[in-house]
Amino acid sequence: xxxxxxxxxxxxxxxxxxxxxxxxxxxxxxxxxxxxxxxxxxxxxxxxxxxxxxxxxxxxxxxxxxxxxxxxxxxxxxxxxxxxxxxxxxxxxxxxxxxxxxxxxxxxxxxxxxxxxxxxxxxxxxxxxxxxxxxxxxxxxxxxxxxxxxxxxxxxxxxxxxxxxxxxxxxxxxxxxxxxxxxxxxxxxxxxxxxxxxxxxxxx
Amino acid sequence: xxxxxxxxxxxxxxxxxxxxxxxxxxxxxxxxxxxxxxxxxxxxxxxxxxxxxxxxxxxxxxxxxxxxxxxxxxxxxxxxxxxxxxxxxxxxxxxxxxxxxxxxxxxxxxxxxxxxxxxxxxxxxxxxxxxxxxxxxxxxxxxxxxxxxxxxxxxxxxxxxxxxxxxxxxxxxxxxxxxxxxxxxxxxxxxxxxxxxxxxxxxxxxxxxxxxxxxxxxxxxxxxxxxxxxxxxxxxxxxxxxxxxxxxxxxxxxxxxxxxxxxxxxxxxxxxxxxxxxxxxxxxxxxxxxxxxxxxxxxxxxxxxxxxxxxxxxxxxxxxxxxxxxxxxxxxxxxxxxxxxxxxxxxxxxxxxxxxxxxxxxxxxxxxxxxxxxxxxxxxxxxxxxxxxxxxxxxxxxxxxxxxxxxxxxxxxxxxxxxxxxxxxxxxxxxxxxxxxxxxxxxxxxxxxxxxxxxxxxxxxxxxxxxxxxxxxxxxxxxxxxxxxxxxxxxxxxxxxxxxxxxxxxxxxxxxxxxxxxxxxxxxxxxxxxxxxxxxxxxxxxxxxxxxxxxxxxxxxxxxxxxxxxxx
Numbered sequence: 001x002x003x004x005x006x007x008x009x010x011x012x013x014x015x016x017x018x019x020x021x022x023x024x025x026x027x028x029x030x031x032x033x034x035x036x037x038x039x040x041x042x043x044x045x046x047x048x049x050x051x052x053x054x055x056x057x058x059x060x061x062x063x064x065x066x067x068x069x070x071x072x073x074x075x076x077x078x079x080x081x082x083x084x085x086x087x088x089x090x091x092x093x094x095x096x097x098x099x100x101x102x103x104x105x106x107x108x109x110x111x112x113x114x115x116x117x118x119x120x121x122x123x124x125x126x127x128x129x130x131x132x133x134x135x136x137x138x139x140x141x142x143x144x145x146x147x148x149x150x151x152x153x154x155x156x157x158x159x160x161x162x163x164x165x166x167x168x169x170x171x172x173x174x175x176x177x178x179x180x181x182x183x184x185x186x187x188x189x190x191x192x193x194x195x196x197x198x199x200x201x202x203x204x
Numbered sequence: 205x206x207x208x209x210x211x212x213x214x215x216x217x218x219x220x221x222x223x224x225x226x227x228x229x230x231x232x233x234x235x236x237x238x239x240x241x242x243x244x245x246x247x248x249x250x251x252x253x254x255x256x257x258x259x260x261x262x263x264x265x266x267x268x269x270x271x272x273x274x275x276x277x278x279x280x281x282x283x284x285x286x287x288x289x290x291x292x293x294x295x296x297x298x299x300x301x302x303x304x305x306x307x308x309x310x311x312x313x314x315x316x317x318x319x320x321x322x323x324x325x326x327x328x329x330x331x332x333x334x335x336x337x338x339x340x341x342x343x344x345x346x347x348x349x350x351x352x353x354x355x356x357x358x359x360x361x362x363x364x365x366x367x368x369x370x371x372x373x374x375x376x377x378x379x380x381x382x383x384x385x386x387x388x389x390x391x392x393x394x395x396x397x398x399x400x401x402x403x404x405x406x407x408x409x410x411x412x413x414x415x416x417x418x419x420x421x422x423x424x425x426x427x428x429x430x431x432x433x434x435x436x437x438x439x440x441x442x443x444x445x446x447x448x449x450x451x452x453x454x455x456x457x458x459x460x461x462x463x464x465x466x467x468x469x470x471x472x473x474x475x476x477x478x479x480x481x482x483x484x485x486x487x488x489x490x491x492x493x494x495x496x497x498x499x500x501x502x503x504x505x506x507x508x509x510x511x512x513x514x515x516x517x518x519x520x521x522x523x524x525x526x527x528x529x530x531x532x533x534x535x536x537x538x539x540x541x542x543x544x545x546x547x548x549x550x551x552x553x554x555x556x557x558x559x560x561x562x563x564x565x566x567x568x569x570x571x572x573x574x575x576x577x578x579x580x581x582x583x584x585x586x587x588x589x590x591x592x593x594x595x596x597x598x599x600x601x602x603x604x605x606x607x608x609x610x611x612x613x614x615x616x617x618x619x620x621x622x623x624x625x626x627x628x629x630x631x632x633x634x635x636x637x638x639x640x641x642x643x644x645x646x647x648x649x650x651x652x653x654x655x656x657x658x659x660x661x662x663x664x665x666x667x668x669x670x671x672x673x674x675x676x677x678x679x680x681x682x683x684x685x686x687x688x689x690x691x692x693x694x695x696x697x698x699x700x701x702x703x704x705x706x707x708x709x710x711x712x713x714x715x716x717x718x719x720x721x722x723x724x725x726x727x728x729x730x731x732x733x734x735x736x737x738x739x740x741x742x743x744x745x746x747x748x749x750x751x752x753x754x755x756x757x758x759x760x761x762x763x764x765x766x767x768x769x770x771x772x
Contacts, residue, residue: 020638021683021684024638024684028638031638032638035631035634035635035638038628038631039626039627039628039631039635042626042627042628042631043627045627046627090602090603090606091602091606091622093606093610096603096606096607099600099603100568100571100600100603100604100607103568103600104568104569104571104572106569107567107568107569107570108569108571108572110569111569111570119748119751119752122752123751123752123755123756126755126756139752139756142752143749143752143753146745146748146749146752147749149717149719149745150742150745150746151539151719151722151742152742172700172703173700173703173704173707175700176700176701176702176703176704177704179701180701180704
């Protein structure tokens with residue numbers, strides 16, 4: 001019985017949303033209700049996640065486990081941002097600068113580190129695997145993309161060089177189109193399987 | 205060999221010159237094979253009571269069948285015992301097993317195995333299936349063996365009949381001794397057959413007498429076939445006896461042949477080649493996972509810390525110097541792409557009082573890049589009288605929007621309506637599209653009570669740092685609001701994956717990354733904010749290229765790879 005209820009809710013919701021693309025005026029109120037429920041559940045899930053993290057770090061501090069200092073920093077920053085947001089509101093320029101002037105450098109530094117790590121990983125690939133067709137193709141494609149992105153190679157339109165660069169420019173697009181087609185087909189199949197109850201990710 | 209008297213048919217020894225019965229001369233009489241000695245002690249006519257090595261298989265089979273009929277099937281040969289004790293399934297119930305001695309866990313397992321077939325593991329199920337298959341194959345093989353055995357019996361019987369026929373034909377012309385024998389034995393054709401004793405009633409008759417009876421039709425072959433069929437039916441599905449009692453020498457000699465052919469196969473699982481390959485692969489994977497790997501020792505000494513410091517300082521100084529010595533003149537030609545031109549065309553044509561929806565779908569770490577890319581476009585599209593609505597699908601979207609609008613030329617005078625934050629991008633895209641189409645519909649967006657433009661949006665600008673986020677908005681908005689132009693301002697990493705949406709017409713225009721932003725800025729003549737970073741951008745790319753090339757050439761540890769291969 002429990003399974004049947006879940007199946008009925010999932011399939012009926014999916015079919016109504018699917019039909020809403022074709023009969024928007026008729027199904028508008030139902031779609032509004034379903035969307036409100038979805039937003040409410042997603043917000044509640046976010047709150048639960050925040051509460052879980054808060055509890056975990058709080059327990060870490062209480063039990064004096066390893067890394068208690070970082071947990072204290074996390075909780076202090078969380079409480080400060082929460083209280084300041086309630087008091088000042090996100091539209092306040094001071095609050096905005098306060099948050100973003102911490103968040104943007106930290107995240108940008110992580111991204112810069114990620115770039116260096118990717119570079120090192122590429123070198124390690126060559127170092128560990130040696131010169132194989134795959135590693136060679138990886139290195140050549142990476143270097144070619146960087147050189148083209150430099151913008152230093154200037155060609156006249158209609159020449160062989162311009163065609164060659166245009167070809168290299170279109171290679172990522174060709175690959176991306178293939179990936180998109182595969183993802184679209186995969187998404188459609190997954191949706192159909194859920195609607196036909198072949199897959200039941202909501203239960204069991 | 206004996207000599208049969210042509211006058212009276214009596215049997216005489218090979219050396220006798222005259223018949224011991226009638227005294228007739230035996231000279232010139234061809235000796236005949238000696239018949240079976242009679243068994244005067246037997247109560248019944250038992251033609252096969254004695255061990256006769258020349259006895260054909262047909263007769264032995266008849267003997268065996270007769271004995272089985274006499275026993276009524278009650279005393280059958282014992283069931284063969286397998287040379288190996290069969291593996292006992294722990295899930296099987298043993299009647300002689302003490303109930304108290306069974307542990308509780310085994311009781312539960314057995315109970316579950318009784319109630320749920322699926323509770324038995326896959327391997328156990330395979331073993332049970334293999335056992336059942338083996339049993340059926342044994343029965344089938346045994347049936348085939350009996351049938352084959354009977355085929356041979358029939359063939360031998362036909363051979364005997366042929367021999368009898370030939371013998372009768374050959375002796376018909378030149379001798380009438382057989383008729384004399386019949387006469388002497390009281391079985392002449394003229395004699396009434398009802399008066400003749402049946403073969404069971406004739407005690408002490410020899411094999412020759414039985415053959416005579418067959419020849420006369422007293423022992424028709426039909427009953428023999430029926431006996432064979434009964435024999436097959438009786439033994440269908442039975443286990444072939446392997447232990448023969450000592451009182452049945454004939455039976456043993458007869459069945460020995462069949463038992464050898466019916467050698468039981470050992471119990472084995474049926475595994476397909478594909479399953480075997482998968483099992484091998486799994487075993488190899490497990491072995492490889494558990495294998496100890498050699499710790500790689502670099503052949504060359506690591507760089508000195510001083511060298512590392514120098515290289516780091518050079519990198520930082522180079523990037524900083526490139527930032528200081530930058531300028532718009534450094535921008536190369538050809539940076540503006542067709543998708544960029546389409547976006548610029550839209551931005552220039554947007555009316556001054558246009559209502560725009562701007563989607564903030566990027567994290568704070570990409571704020572610097574996206575600010576550089578979006579600023580020229582927003583400066584061209586947004587005028588003093590523009591109506592701006594923003595919606596975000598990242599937690600810091602509202603804050604990033606305020607920061608970006610403050611950097612615009614008309615930042616302070618903008619009328620910005622924040623529609624809030626959607627924790628799930630697809631909900632936001634779907635809700636915005638529905639709300640944009642149905643004005644009367646009241647969807648409780650995060651910022652309730654802020655109405656959307658009654659005439660709809662003049663355009664949508666999506667600022668995203670990832671392909672997935674932008675894809676969600678594109679797919680929902682382009683399908684539900686196809687008349688509203690969609691434009692993308694994305695990071696360099698998301699650009700290549702989103703380009704097909706522009707080529708398919710779902711997106712009006714797009715700009716991605718710093719290089720395209722530089723072209724847009726120069727085309728719009730909108731300051732030098734991108735150009736001032738172009739030199740450092742180029743410097744960073746050149747450093748990456750140099751590190752890749754140098755590292756690939758000098759850091760390839762071919763000896764290490766060879767050593768590892770050798771160790772494997």
